[in-house]
Amino acid sequence: MPIWYGGDYNPEQWPREVWDEDASLMRTAGVNLATVGVFSWSRLEPRDGEFDFEWLDVVLEKLHAAGVRADLATATASPPPWLTLKHPEILPVTASGVRLSTGSRQQYCPSSPLYRGYATRLVTALAERYGSHPALEMWHINNEYGCHVSRCYCDVSAGAFRSWLRDKYGTVDGLNDAWGTAFWSQTYSSFDEVFPPRDAPTFKNPAQLLDFDRFGSHELLECFRAEAAILRAATPDIPLTTNFMGFFKPANYWEWAKELDFVSDDSYPDPADDTAYLQSAMTRDLMRSLAGDKPWVLMEQAPSAVNWRPQNAAKSPGQMRAWSYQAIAREARGIMYFQWRQSIAGAEQFHSGMVPHSGTDTRVWREIVDFGAELKALSGVLPSTVAAPPVEAAIVLEWESWWALEQAARPTRLSYAAQISAWYKAFAQAGLRVRFVHPGADLGSYRVVVAPTLFLASEADLENLGAYARDGGTLIVTFQSGIVDENLRVRPGGYLGPLQRTLGLWIEEFTPLAVRPAALAGTVTSSSATWSEVVRLNGATVESEFTDGPAAGGPAITSNGTAWYVAADLAADGKAALVETILARLGLDLPRPVPGVEHITSQSDTYVINHNPLPYVVELDGTDLLTGKPARGLELPQYGVAIVRP
Template sequence: MHYGGDYNPEQWPEEVWHDDVRLMREAGVNLVSLGIFAWARIQPDEHSFDFGWLDRVIDLLHENGIAVDLATSTASPPAWAVESYPGILPEDENGARYWPGSRQHYAPSSPDYRRLAARLVTALAERYHAHPAVVMWHVNNEYGCHVHYDYSDNAAVAFRVWLQRRYGTIDALNTAWGTMFWSQAYGSFEQIVPPRKAPYSHNPGGLLDFKRFTSDTLLELFTMERDIIKATGARQPVTTNFMGAFPPADYWRWAPELDVISDDNYFDPNDPQSFRGAAFTRDLMRSLKPGTPWILMEQSSSAVNWRPTNAPKAPGQLAALSMQAVGRGADGILFFQWRQSRRGSEKFHSAMLPQAGTGTRTWREVVSLGGELAALPELPSGTDGGSGARVALVFDWENWWAVSSPDHPVALDYASLVQRWHAAFHWQNIAVDLVQATHDLGGYDLVVLAHSYLLTDAGAATLSAYVRAGGRLLVTAFSDVVDGSDAFRDGGFQVGLREVLGVTVEEFGALVPPVAAAVSNSAGEVHSTGAAAAQPGQDHADLDAPFGRIRGEYLAEELAVLDPAVEVIARFADGRTEGMPALTALASTPAGPRSTPARPRSTPAGGEALYLATVPDDDGMLAVTRWVAERSGVEPVLHTPSEWVEVARRGDVLTLINHGPETVVVPVEGTDLLTGDPVAGVTLERFGWALLRTDHAVAPPRAAAGAEGNLS
């Protein structure tokens, strides 16, 4: 198990380094990320390099048994680079430059930036590729974090090249974008500019392609540096740090290019439910590269510095959130950063070694966690380290980009809604994998397609085949509306999945958004809708279902039933759609031989596709997911007596964590991984955790306690 954090010795006098290493050994640190923002220190001017200090640091770490994740230092260009090549600076949609004085001030498409970065990476890789301390390469840092999109002339040139590769001819682009609308037709690729400041809404197809281009352009930077490193003969794995569900970068496309997935995650201690969002991120990282352990590259030891209010982690929370990552597939627990900075923008950001010193609670918890991680045996990984998930939740970046465009029936926060669906399963300790619609879905008993407005033909075909092969598919409101170009298909809505759903939407039935829902207007300004009761119109739609009455929000779609075999399971109980179908199901007869699933299904052949015509509130999502899981034969990893107790499976290892305020006793048997002792029942205090090796393949019968609850 890797343990450590970002180490920035260039910020400190050399005499401090020896104290750092001594304390790292005390804390159990065995891996540090080195040189992430050291470009100016390594290359003081365009024509010279200074590697002497870096040689000494790496050698010192190696002598003390501490391995190095060596960064390429390209995340923040030095002042001399901007002075000599001002064209490397990015621009916003208004044409204003992002100036130096912070970080990440480079245009990803800039030829000068790429040339300078390539020279630096070449020098680093040639010098250190065979150093025994270097066990991994860390390319750049948090791509796109601060400059989500660049609209500079460099971006315009690269965007045109990207579009020409994608479409071949300008006529094909005009057709895909529908540019006859508003007289937007282009005569050549040279006429196209990025979606800069405009009088009103941009072309949706153009917006979508610009976001695709941006993700691909950032990925080009990564692969450029990776290939330089590999060309020197380096055999270490190469990574770059992801940022959870991060809008500008489609990590599904990135994941195959990384040797190992790494992630930066900063949950908010002021939000008692944020551990559920953290679990979503862990599951996403695990799902991006199935069968390969990932690394939690950054987290805070306590408070951060960049929120309006920056709460410290509560006693024990540092270990609880770290073990959550371990339980969901991580083989490394790292922090930002090792020693707290005394100067600069992040001096109030906590660190493993706090400014307040080694007499602090944070330091004691850092040392304790290091010892506990070191005591763990090797954990399951690869094919034997799966989550055991029989539920798949579709999460798609291209749909996210399309949903976030303006001019829709209602503004939906796609990522937030998908995380709410995940949280509903998480509350029940039902394991979930994140997938794309085009993935092999054969091993899942249930697939949830949540608010997938954009659904490609390939995705629709894969999902339809999954249903016909015996799978159960739950499709939720505002799904299968447009194709991959953000255009309506011939024949109405739900065209891609119509044969398996047997229904189609005739009106989307927008409702007044819930209280405090944020929407953006055509000027890009974000505002709160305020209290629903203060606005005209319908703010929700109740529906009656076998699992009780639930509240629907955002949309109350008007469904037309096309197939007489469709079963109407629930109807709207009030509002303008009163009496209309709200939840439908259509059974599917298997067509042809069934593919061999990755895991044997617990349900018999013969699939089913369900459609839910609204967005349930939190309690409604809990009710729907519980009902559809039971209908699919899906069991929790373990039933627990409290909704605050989280359980995750990693092969034959169970991780149990109590995120709640009260001590909880969990009835489970196994072997404690730290002590090797047999366990019959686990007592977990607040933020207590346990790792057990167990032979239990399924959960025991549901306990009476914890059968009901509220997600909020």
């Protein structure tokens, strides 16, 4: 299959005489796919019900003549000014009751039937006109759902929330029981009394907050489904997608991924951060996990600098290419950018483009052209199918646990994403490939599974994790796991639920460390950052103990067969030491990567990517697919890449 290469193309921002130059430059750059029309609603429908497709007809014909396929967007991410003037009620409302205005983007309430009606009318018109167009390769629905407005608190959303709750609970008594409304005199006598969790005097009902997060992700997904239904009916053979945003908290991507024909992602790591390549790698592994057994597309990245950080560093020479190969090594078969031509007006005018403000006599343009030629040569060489590496670790990732853990009124403030990231780095630095899994997934193929701070979990999911360990899989469970069920009801009697039996222990008390870390001694020596707890043993073996702090002398790390429990928020060295200990007990002697150098095995090929300032010499036998030279002894400069095929 080809490797898709291109970016967001916004010809409506430019006079028509530029369009011919665009087509010519795309041929020069090796572009074979352009995302068209993402923010063009006001151009496509300048007045209510009056469609103007003539300009898009011309653009698509020019792309087709240049051999560029179209990722045609539905343009529904930003309603035009005439629509919000006519129907201001579609504008979103914040938790504090402020109605947001037009003049930006994503200015719509996801639950608004008016918004959905106008959006689906536009999508229907696009499908009718371009469904059989020879340039059409795929549909791009909306854009970055929930990026700016992930939750709306208006009266329309309130009504939709009540309907969602009726469907879920059936009766208001069922809701009262699930939400624990006997606390603070919150008992409802009718669904009409229920509102979104708007700003309130103090802590809001935790179960209400969780259900509103579920509802919010669902309502965004319903917007997607409404458009997808039209496109699938009109063009059943044309795949469709919408762009994810990595570890994006408001949308449960496990549910979203089921709805897509292929997963796509927008990724903007900070070029000034020396460790950003690890965060970038983690995001690509998340997409690989969400995509399952299908390739995915890196839909957006910056050719150089973005424009929305306090300090917007430009990418160094070769950095864009290296980060792109991170995605290809993890089964991406599309490398795209935002955007094709750098804007001269608007809020993103200083966001880099494939064609920079300074034109084609620039480093950025030369890198774009050279990389395009390289990808074209690889298109017929790389496998088109996806296969998992032989040895992998799995990290349990649960969006609902993320929502629950980071609410207010918790034992201490914890970042779920930071916990996930820290364990990812520990595994990656030990040479393990990582997949992300839902706690209810089939875990049998993984040698090691870690469940970091799985605060919310169903009985079935906890049983699934326990069964994995009892069947011989190595399971690591960390603090603040199995604390509450799906309704945020605490599991009394030592927390952990069914995992108590698997882990051979129970938790007497949380003892968060507010002043200073507590040290650990034993099999694993480390300092813990923000957490300790009093652990009571019921068959487990103590591997390490707290040496100071409120839990001094008590278990910090335990094992019970192949099930491990970590009662401390281990520092990076502690996590690394624990992973090394576990790998040694498993008898896995994996090659340890040099810090800053990635070795990613993808079927028969090994990608070697050097993120370090110092050169790295490849030590693998085979041929580098990028140069055709023997791989062993090949010296890679900073951001150098080799693809070694035995």
